[in-house]
Structures are given as structure tokens and as C-alpha cells.
Amino acid sequence: MDPIRIDDPQDPRVAAYLDIRERDLAGRQGRFVAEGKVVLDLLLSAGRFGAESVLLLENRLAGLEDILRKAPADLPVYVATGAVMDAIAGFHMHRGILAIGRKGAPRSAETLLDALPARALVVVLVGIANHDNMGSIFRNAAAFGADAVLMDATCCDPLYRKAIRVSVGAALKIPFASFTDAAGFTATLDRRGYGQFALSPSGQTDIRDARRCERLALYLGTEGEGLPESLLARLQTVRITMSEGFDSLNVAAASAIALHHFSANRN
Amino acid sequence: MDPIRIDDPQDPRVAAYLDIRERDLAGRQGRFVAEGKVVLDLLLSAGRFGAESVLLLENRLAGLEDILRKAPADLPVYVATGAVMDAIAGFHMHRGILAIGRKGAPRSAETLLDALPARALVVVLVGIANHDNMGSIFRNAAAFGADAVLMDATCCDPLYRKAIRVSVGAALKIPFASFTDAAGFTATLDRRGYGQFALSPSGQTDIRDARRCERLALYLGTEGEGLPESLLARLQTVRITMSEGFDSLNVAAASAIALHHFSANRN
Numbered sequence: 001m002d003p004i005r006i007d008d009p010q011d012p013r014v015a016a017y018l019d020i021r022e023r024d025l026a027g028r029q030g031r032f033v034a035e036g037k038v039v040l041d042l043l044l045s046a047g048r049f050g051a052e053s054v055l056l057l058e059n060r061l062a063g064l065e066d067i068l069r070k071a072p073a074d075l076p077v078y079v080a081t082g083a084v085m086d087a088i089a090g091f092h093m094h095r096g097i098l099a100i101g102r103k104g105a106p107r108s109a110e111t112l113l114d115a116l117p118a119r120a121l122v123v124v125l126v127g128i129a130n131h132d133n134m135g136s137i138f139r140n141a142a143a144f145g146a147d148a149v150l151m152d153a154t155c156c157d158p159l160y161r162k163a164i165r166v167s168v169g170a171a172l173k174i175p176f177a178s179f180t181d182a183a184g185f186t187a188t189l190d191r192r193g194y195g196q197f198a199l200s201p202s203g204q205t206d207i208r209d210a211r212r213c214e215r216l217a218l219y220l221g222t223e224g225e226g227l228p229e230s231l232l233a234r235l236q237t238v239r240i241t242m243s244e245g246f247d248s249l250n251v252a253a254a255s256a257i258a259l260h261h262f263s264a265n266r267n
Numbered sequence: 268m269d270p271i272r273i274d275d276p277q278d279p280r281v282a283a284y285l286d287i288r289e290r291d292l293a294g295r296q297g298r299f300v301a302e303g304k305v306v307l308d309l310l311l312s313a314g315r316f317g318a319e320s321v322l323l324l325e326n327r328l329a330g331l332e333d334i335l336r337k338a339p340a341d342l343p344v345y346v347a348t349g350a351v352m353d354a355i356a357g358f359h360m361h362r363g364i365l366a367i368g369r370k371g372a373p374r375s376a377e378t379l380l381d382a383l384p385a386r387a388l389v390v391v392l393v394g395i396a397n398h399d400n401m402g403s404i405f406r407n408a409a410a411f412g413a414d415a416v417l418m419d420a421t422c423c424d425p426l427y428r429k430a431i432r433v434s435v436g437a438a439l440k441i442p443f444a445s446f447t448d449a450a451g452f453t454a455t456l457d458r459r460g461y462g463q464f465a466l467s468p469s470g471q472t473d474i475r476d477a478r479r480c481e482r483l484a485l486y487l488g489t490e491g492e493g494l495p496e497s498l499l500a501r502l503q504t505v506r507i508t509m510s511e512g513f514d515s516l517n518v519a520a521a522s523a524i525a526l527h528h529f530s531a532n533r534n
Contacts, residue, residue: 143510248435
């Protein structure tokens with residue numbers, strides 16, 4: 001790996017890094033941006049996504065050699081001064097570690113389910129539109145050994161820059177896929193033998209009494225509206241019992257509690 | 268309550284609301300900013316802090332009458348058009364609900380402990396410097412019935428605007444106080460009969476096996492460094508067991524799991 005020095009922010013070889021913040025919103029044609037040391041490490045080692053290039057602040061190179069050794073030998077590694085890097089990214093990049101990954105062709109939810117082991121824990125997200133929550137849920141899913149995340153079409157992109165960052169790279173590690181029809185997807189999981197739990201403040205069972213089954217799907221909805229009634233009616237509903245007078249829990253915090261519970265409850 | 272119309276963003280009566288974002292950093296002389304309907308409701312109903320005034324987008328007034336009825340009759344309620352409100356706040360205030368609260372004189376940690384019931388759950392924070400984490404921890408503390416939050420001097424201010432918002436107002440409800448010397452404070456809790464648990468990735472006991480005691484203190488440290496070794500040596504250490512290969516949990520998520528555990532474990 002021979003680092004390639006970039007002196008001109010307009011150099012076409014780093015065009016994918018231009019104005020990172022603005023282009024988050026516009027999408028980036030099948031690419032995503034990975035930031036920071038831990039995330040770069042996961043991108044290069046998890047093998048889920050291909051890396052297209054790396055752009056580093058010149059003084060970060062020495063500290064990253066072990067990580068960069070995990071990349072294919074022909075991966076371009078660009079280095080730049082702070083001023084050039086800031087001019088490329090469009091804001092001050094104090095961490096100085098960026099990479100471009102390729103999203104690849106989306107897998108179908110069914111294909112993803114086919115690839116899971118006989119014993120599996122999957123997270124099903126409906127309407128999670130906030131990138132912080134999305135990233136945090138992926139982080140918790142990775143911390144507690146979930147095998148996959150399945151999302152309906154109203155969820156935001158887990159490969160959005162901020163979601164990846166908040167996930168501490170878990171979005172690059174845990175397989176995910178989208179489905180379009182929640183009712184149809186519920187039937188799919190049912191046919192495959194999944195026990196299906198929906199987390200809801202009005203759930204029938206305290207989550208402490210919910211038993212882990214061999215194949216388990218945990219549904220999480222938006223904080224405001226929660227999961228749609230039509231979906232709740234098809235699933236076993238579980239609640240996290242809270243203090244009277246302040247029954248408000250962030251969906252990411254709820255996912256931490258529920259995933260911790262099911263990860264332990266292995267019998 | 269007769270709403271007072273404000274037409275000039277420079278009106279001295281709304282000076283406390285000027286350039287809200289910038290002044291967060293500079294402090295605001297014993298005042299804090301509450302934002303949004305739920306937070307305003309808690310400010311006016313929890314009774315922990317005095318309110319100095321309220322500033323509303325004119326079209327929000329009708330929907331807030333029930334909440335404003337909880338305020339003293341002489342509390343000034345200012346209303347403004349969107350353009351005037353944005354000019355006062357210095358950015359676009361789409362929610363259109365602001366209030367100024369008074370911090371009052373800080374209580375000592377000992378005074379706060381004196382006021383707690385015989386059975387109590389307190390959260391002890393060391394080095395929590397991120398306002399998102401601070402707000403989330405308060406939210407979880409409220410959700411699971413913690414009685415107080417005690418903080419060392421390196422923690423950030425729970426009454427910072429963003430921390431209050433993320434806490435969904437819990438920072439205005441749960442009593443908190445600061446201490447200067449962590450070792451001394453540990454001794455104080457010990458004398459008062461608190462069982463003291465420190466959450467740490469290398470904790471000796473899985474939290475599932477930690478029993479709730481009558482008076483319980485749960486210590487949480489920063490995500491990077493964790494709690495100082497000198498403190499861990501004095502306390503019972505508990506861990507949240509995670510998946511191999513991705514043992515990374517946000518401190519707020521960890522607080523949710525631990526507080527949920529101890530809130531249940533009431534015997």
C-alpha cells in the first residue's frame with residue numbers, strides 16, 4: 001500500500017469525498033462514507049461491504065497501518081494535509097479518517113433470512129426515521145448478538161454517515177434488508193418458525209416474563225406513534241414496565257433493554 | 268393570564284431568549300431554557316424550578332391553555348409571530364414553545380441525600396461530559412424511578428438546553444446535586460447504608476445476578492475511560508455481558524439496562 005498524496009481539493013480521485021455533509025442528503029449513488037478508526041476497521045475487516053478508497057489526514061497514517069493491512073493491496077489510500085482535507089470535506093475533519101464504501105446490490109429480506117442459522121435473533125424496525133436512533137439500535141443489536149436487522153420502507157438508511165458513526169460501525173457488520181409489506185413479512189417470519197414479539201408501552205406481557213425462543217423476531221416502532229395497531233394485533237406484545245408518571249423511553253434505550261433480555265434468556 | 272404580544276425582537280422583556288444557541292455556551296447567569304410542550308409542562312408542574320417567563324409562537328397559545336393554567340397567574344407569557352420569534356432565538360424555532368427557568372441555589376449532595384426516602388435508588392455520574400448522554404441518562408432515571416442523580420465536578424450541566432430536551436424534561440423533575448471528591452462521596456453513601464454498584468465492562472458480577480438493596484447507588488462513568496480504578500476498587504463492580512467481538516455499549520444504553528434491572532428487582 002503506497003499512500004497517494006492529494007494536494008488539490010478538486011482532484012478527481014477524491015471527488016467522492018467532496019462536501020460530505022451536503023451530499024449526505026442527496027444520496028451518493030450507491031456509496032457511503034465511513035468515518036473514524038473503529039468504523040474503518042470494521043469496514044475493512046467485516047467484509048460485508050467493499051471499500052473504494054480511504055482518505056486520511058497525513059499524521060494519522062502511521063497509527064493506522066495495522067488496520068490498513070486488512071484491506072486489499074490495491075485499495076487507494078489518499079493522504080492530505082488538514083487544510084486540504086477540510087477543503088475536500090467542506091468542514092473541519094478533526095478525526096481525519098474517512099473512507100468510501102460501496103453499498104452493493106440490496107439483498108431481499110427473504111434471502112437474508114435464508115442465510116441465518118437455525119437459532120437466530122432478528123430485529124424488525126418499522127418507521128425508524130431518525131439516524132441517531134437507527135445507529136444506536138444497530139450498536140445495541142451488535143452488542144447483544146442480533147443476527148440481522150429487517151426494516152420497512154419508511155425506515156431511514158443505516159448507511160447514512162451519521163447512522164454509521166452512531167452505530168460505531170455496527171451498521172457495516174450486522175446484515176440488514178428491507179421489506180415493503182409489514183403484514184406479508186410477518187407471515188414470512190411465521191412460516192419460518194419465528195416467535196414474534198412487538199415492543200409496545202401497552203404490551204400484554206412484561207418483557208421480564210417473555211421467554212427466548214429458538215428463532216425470535218423483536219419488532220420496534222417509532223417513539224411517537226409506536227407500531228401500527230394492525231401489526232400489534234398479529235404479534236405477541238411485550239412492554240417495558242416504567243415508573244408511574246414518566247413512562248417515556250427512547251426507542252434505542254428500549255432496544256437495549258429488550259435485546260439484553262433476549263440475549264441472556266437463552267434457554 | 269393575559270398573553271403579552273412582542274413585536275420587536277429587541278424588546279428587553281424577551282432579552283433572556285436572544286441568540287439561544289450561542290448563549291448556551293456562555294452560560295446564562297442562573298437561568299436555563301426549556302423547549303417544547305412536554306418540557307414546559309414539567310417545568311410548570313414538577314415545582315422543582317421557578318419559571319421566569321414563557322415565549323410562544325402565537326398559533327401555539329390555544330393548544331397550551333391547560334398547561335399554562337399550572338403556572339402562577341403572574342407568569343409573563345409572551346407571544347410572537349414566527350418571524351419575530353426566529354429573530355429573537357437566532358434560528359428557526361419550528362416548535363415555537365420556549366420558557367426561561369431559574370436554576371436557584373445549588374443544593375449540596377448531602378442535603379439532597381437527607382431528603383430521600385428510606386428506600387432509594389440514586390444514580391452517581393462521574394465524567395459524563397456529553398449533553399446527549401446526560402439527557403438520556405436523566406430520561407432513563409425518570410423512566411425507572413430513580414430518586415436522585417449525583418454528579419462529580421467533571422460532569423456537564425443537566426440544565427443545558429440540549430440536555431433538558433433529550434431528557435424530555437426529566438432534568439427538571441429528578442433532583443440532582445454535585446460533589447467534588449468522589450472518594451469522599453463514596454464514604455458518605457457508605458455511612459448512609461447504600462449498596463454501591465459500579466457499572467464497568469470488566470465488572471465482577473453479571474448485572475443479572477446483582478440484587479437490589481434497600482438503598483442503592485449505581486455509578487456510571489464515561490464511555491471511553493470508564494470509572495477510575497481507584498473508585499472501582501471501593502465498589503461492587505457489575506458488568507453487562509455483551510456479544511464477543513463487539514463489546515461496545517453507549518453509557519445511556521447501559522444506564523437503561525441497569526436501571527431497568529434494579530427498578531424491577533425490588534425484593
